[in-house]
Amino acid sequence: MTTDLRDHLRAEFRWTDPGQGYLVSDRSGWWRSPTILAGVGDALADLFRAARPTVVVSPEVTGFLVGPLVARALGAGFVEAYRAGARLPIAEPMIWAEVPSDHRGKKQELGVRRQLITPDDRVLVVDDWAATGAQARALRSLFGNSYVGTAVIVNECPPPLADELTLRGLLTAADIDPDQTFG
Ligand SMILES: O=P(O)(O)OC[C@H]1O[C@H](OP(=O)(O)OP(=O)(O)O)[C@H](O)[C@@H]1O
Ligand SMILES: Nc1ncnc2[nH]cnc12
Numbered sequence: 001m002t003t004d005l006r007d008h009l010r011a012e013f014r015w016t017d018p019g020q021g022y023l024v025s026d027r028s029g030w031w032r033s034p035t036i037l038a039g040v041g042d043a044l045a046d047l048f049r050a051a052r053p054t055v056v057v058s059p060e061v062t063g064f065l066v067g068p069l070v071a072r073a074l075g076a077g078f079v080e081a082y083r084a085g086a087r088l089p090i091a092e093p094m095i096w097a098e099v100p101s102d103h104r105g106k107k108q109e110l111g112v113r114r115q116l117i118t119p120d121d122r123v124l125v126v127d128d129w130a131a132t133g134a135q136a137r138a139l140r141s142l143f144g145n146s147y148v149g150t151a152v153i154v155n156e157c158p159p160p161l162a163d164e165l166t167l168r169g170l171l172t173a174a175d176i177d178p179d180q181t182f183g
Contacts, residue, residue, distance in 0.1 A: 005039045006170055009153065012036060015178045023178055027128060030153070031065065038106040040170075041069030044126060044151040046051045046154035047168040049074065053124035056115065057081050059110055067126040070151065076124070079116045081139060103131035108136050117143065125150040133157045136165045156172040 012029030030036045044066070053074055058067030059081045071078040082090065085108075094111040101107050117123065123143045124135055129152055136150040148166070154176060155162055155169025162168070 004041045005036065006175070008033060008036050009040075009171055010175050014175050015176070024175075025129070027062070027153075037069070040042045040066065040153065041071075041073035043170055044070045044153070045073035047151045047170075048124050048149050051124070052122060053148055054121045055079055055116075056069065056124050056126050057112060057139055057143075058126045059139070060086060062128040063126060063135075066128050066153065070124070070126045074124070079112055081110045081112050081135075084111060095142050097142045099138040100134045101132070102134035110135065110142075112139075112142060118148070119146070121146050122148050124148050127152050129154045129156070130162075130165075130167055130169065133161050133165050133167060136167050140165065 009030060012033050014026040014029060015023040016026045017023055018065070030040070053076050055077045056067045056071040056074065057079045059062060060083055064080060068078045084096065090113065093114045095114050096109050096111040099108045099110055123146045125139045125147070127135060127150065130136055130150065140147045148163055150167040152167065152169045154171045155166055155167060156171070156173045157165070
């Protein structure tokens, strides 16, 4: 099942060239595919099912799309991790983590409503992509021993970094190599 899904993910992924001197990932084909939308939650959940996560936490914005699919597949809840400054202030008490310089070279902060995570929770971080692992590292720092790992669709992190962050993915950089998939 996951092998089929990986084939679909590869087939529906595109690199695009907006003319700025670098390629940009286009993931819209994933969400447009009923097959991928129906299967990706389970496929990502399977990477960590044994750890019995009770809650999925995802950074905005694409994480807000993928995270709930995984939470649904696990029978877990979902909590948003907001990017500081991206929207109107949040009134509830928050816990904030500094995100080290990420794949865009930007430093930022990710925040979660404090009361939504309890000491008994087992937290799975979910995102569409990991490049430098900066979002995963920041979110792990918020949850201590409650953090069980990070599940992503594309894992571009070098294996030692992925191991250190307990980060697992469905595709690697080789699966979406621009030399193979662009054009
Ligand atoms: O491993 P890292 O270096 O932390 O990079 C991974 C992050 O980069 C992307 O976010 P981005 O804000 O670029 O895209 P989005 O707006 O689609 O969420 C992706 O969704 C991850 O959140
Ligand atoms: N969406 C994305 N997230 C992280 N790194 C990327 N590199 C190219 N596209 C990316």
